[in-house]
Every structure is written in structure tokens, then in C-alpha cells.
Amino acid sequence: MSTETPDLRTITLTRDSQGRYTARNRRGGSISVSSGTDELSPVELLLAGIAACTAVDVDTVTSRRAEPESFEVEVAADKVKDEHGNHLQDITVTFRVRFPEGDGGDAAREMLPKMVQRSHDEWCTVSRTVELGTKVTATVE
Incomplete structure (x- = not known):
């Protein structure tokens, strides 16, 4: 799968701490995600x-x-x-x-x-x- 495809959708998830992560798109948007907290x-x-x-x-x-x-x-x-x-x-x-x-x-x-x-x-x-x-x-x- 080429990253040059104009219709390709990608999200990069990085670890912030144990069980807490941030998902980011290429446009700079982000959302926090976790398990066992109030976040989604x-x-x-x-x-x-x-x-x-x-x-x-x-x-x-x-x-x-x-x-x-x-x-x-x-x-x-x-x-x-x-x-x-x-x-x-x-x-x-x-x-x-x-x-x-x-x-x-x-x-x-x-x-x-x-x-x-x-x-x-x-x-x-x-x-x-x-x-x-x-x-x-x-x-x-």
C-alpha cells in the first residue's frame, strides 16, 4: 500500500503513558484515547x-x-x-x-x-x- 495514494487515510497513534494514547491525522487533528478512564x-x-x-x-x-x-x-x-x-x-x-x-x-x-x-x-x-x-x-x- 503506497503512502502516495491520494485517497489513502492514515492515523498515527502514539503512547502518552500506560493505557493513554493520542491519535493524529496528517492534517494535525488529534484525539485522546484510553481504556478505563473518562476518555473515549x-x-x-x-x-x-x-x-x-x-x-x-x-x-x-x-x-x-x-x-x-x-x-x-x-x-x-x-x-x-x-x-x-x-x-x-x-x-x-x-x-x-x-x-x-x-x-x-x-x-x-x-x-x-x-x-x-x-x-x-x-x-x-x-x-x-x-x-x-x-x-x-x-x-x-
């Missing part, structure tokens, strides 16, 4: 990635009709350990969106279910990758 855990970051990816898709289209009064996406999953090791199952994505009364709000409300479905079926790279089951390769340099 790696599993929660995966769920947040699904939520954010689909929220961007849906918000981009629906907010052209009306600015939402409230916009919340909850992603939940059961963490299990079985013959396949640790993994998530039964991931659910729930949108709670309210638009104002009026023609714009009516148009946004009408298209909301369609945009949620399109995001799930086509647009959201994160949930599409999870659902399709992409191979992950680990190496040591």
Missing part, C-alpha cells in the same frame, strides 16, 4: 466513527432544506467474547432529529429516512467497511 475507548471511537460518518451524510443533505432544531445520532452495540474472540454485534444506529415547522422543515423531515438509508447503503465509509467485513493486516517494523 477504542470501541467507543469505532462507534463514534460510525455515528459521525452517517451524521455528516444525512446532515449535509437535510440541512439544505432546514436547519435542524436538534440533531443526535446514537450508536449502540453489544460487546461479546466468543469463539471468534472479542467483537461487537448487533450494531444499531438511531437518529433523533427535529426540524422546525414550515415548508423547509417538512421537506427535511420527508427526506430524512431516505438519506439515513442511503448513508447506510452507499455513502458512510465507516459503517460500510464494518458491514462488508474488511481484512485488517497487522505488521511489526
